[in-house]
Amino acid sequence: MNRTCKNVAYTDILKIFEFLRERLVLLKMLLSDKGSIYLHIDYKIGHYVKVIMDEIFGIENLRNDIARIKCNPKNFARKGYGNVKDLVLFYSKSDNLIWNEPKTPYTEEDRLKLFAKTEKDGRRYTTIPLHAPGETQHGSTSKAFKGILPPLGRHWRSSVEVLEQWDNEGLVEWSEKGNPRKKIYFDEQKGKRMQDIWEFKDPQYPVYPTEKNADLLDTIIKTSSNENSIVLDCFAGSGTTLKSAQLNHRKWIGIDQSEEAIKTIIQKLANRQSV
Numbered sequence: 001m002n003r004t005c006k007n008v009a010y011t012d013i014l015k016i017f018e019f020l021r022e023r024l025v026l027l028k029m030l031l032s033d034k035g036s037i038y039l040h041i042d043y044k045i046g047h048y049v050k051v052i053m054d055e056i057f058g059i060e061n062l063r064n065d066i067a068r069i070k071c072n073p074k075n076f077a078r079k080g081y082g083n084v085k086d087l088v089l090f091y092s093k094s095d096n097l098i099w100n101e102p103k104t105p106y107t108e109e110d111r112l113k114l115f116a117k118t119e120k121d122g123r124r125y126t127t128i129p130l131h132a133p134g135e136t137q138h139g140s141t142s143k144a145f146k147g148i149l150p151p152l153g154r155h156w157r158s159s160v161e162v163l164e165q166w167d168n169e170g171l172v173e174w175s176e177k178g179n180p181r182k183k184i185y186f187d188e189q190k191g192k193r194m195q196d197i198w199e200f201k202d203p204q205y206p207v208y209p210t211e212k213n214a215d216l217l218d219t220i221i222k223t224s225s226n227e228n229s230i231v232l233d234c235f236a237g238s239g240t241t242l243k244s245a246q247l248n249h250r251k252w253i254g255i256d257q258s259e260e261a262i263k264t265i266i267q268k269l270a271n272r273q274s275v
Contacts, residue, residue, distance in 0.1 A: 013045075020049065023234065024056050030232065031093045036063070036224040039089045040212070046087035057091040064090040068216065069199040088198070102223045103191030115186040127173050127181035132157050145180070157182075194219075208238030208264045217244040225250055239265030 027037060037057070041049050054062065066088040074082050106114070115124040131154040136142040140159035142150065146167070150156050156163060163180070166172050172180045200216035221244050225231060231245040236254035242265060245252035256262060 016045075017048065017052065021052050021056070024053060027232075027234070028056055028093065032230075033094050034096055034098045036090065036092045036097050038220050038224070039091075040068075041087050041089065043083065043086050046089065050089055053089055053091055057093065061092045061094070062090075063092055063097075064088075064196045066090060067197045069197070070202050072201070098224055098226055098229065100223050100226070102194040102219055104194050105191050106186070106189065110192065111186055114192075115184075124186040125183045126186075127183055130157055130163060130172070130180050130182055131155060148178070148180070206238070207268070208261065211238040212240050214240055214244060217241050218248065221245055221248050221250060236265055237261055239268040243268050 024037075024039075031037060039049065039053065050062075050065065067085045068088055069084050070086050071084055073084055076082065111124060115126045117125050117127070119125065130145075131150045133154055135150075135153055136155040140161060141156040143156075143160045145156060145160050145163045158166075163172070166182065167180070171183050173183055174180055198216065198219075200213035200219075202213060203211055217240050221231060221241070225245075225248075227249045229250050231241065231250045231252045232255075233241040233252070234255045236242060236256040238261065239254065242252050242254045246269065254265060256265070
């Protein structure tokens with residue numbers, strides 16, 4: 001590539017970043033104090049965009065840099081590892097964001113591995129420490145429980161009164177050395193915490209070029225909004241976000257300048273049983 005072509009390409013990239021930055025500034029102004037923003041971006045420029053979002057939203061409001069597995073492994077003939085992921089940058093406007101903790105189901109392997117202990121009736125469980133890092137100078141979490149003080153530099157996770165109640169209910173397991181631990185039963189768990197690597201593959205036969213996985217949008221909307229919250233998608237594309245918002249009883253605003261996109265959105269919303 002000659003110098004002129006390089007300069008044109010560099011200028012085009014700068015225009016794209018400025019285009020995005022201007023819209024992110026506006027989106028922050030529109031965003032509720034309890035709101036969140038998820039920006040889906042290609043891995044090649046995602047970390048440049050992260051710098052822009054750190055500037056606008058504050059690096060302290062970065063919640064996650066999520067890797068999304070978008071497709072099955074490819075066998076392209078190029079020097080480099082196969083690319084099966086892209087990025088989702090998740091920011092909030094404040095620490096007071098809406099957060100409905102998402103859970104993923106435990107597998108049978110999880111049940112056997114993570115809940116390795118069993119009661120006499122076969123009920124599976126595991127145990128966790130009753131103490132946590134950090135000392136407390138005053139209050140019930142620094143007092144003795146059954147004559148035992150928290151280890152040096154730590155405090156009880158709950159008040160001594162709560163620990164006594166758990167012990168009376170048989171929820172505290174004592175080791176041979178007399179160390180107490182809290183029982184956590186498998187059948188009482190809703191699932192395990194969702195991590196920052198997501199496997200939401202793109203539709204095999206998309207109705208629109210940039211169509212995203214419907215479960216991906218459902219997860220985001222259920223996690224970061226409540227019923228009657230307003231969901232804004234300013235690059236609405238195929239309308240998957242808008243359909244998810246509609247089905248999950250959210251209000252929504254969708255923006256797109258493409259006539260093809262508008263037509264696809266109308267068709268998708270008209271037939272809510274479609275993907």
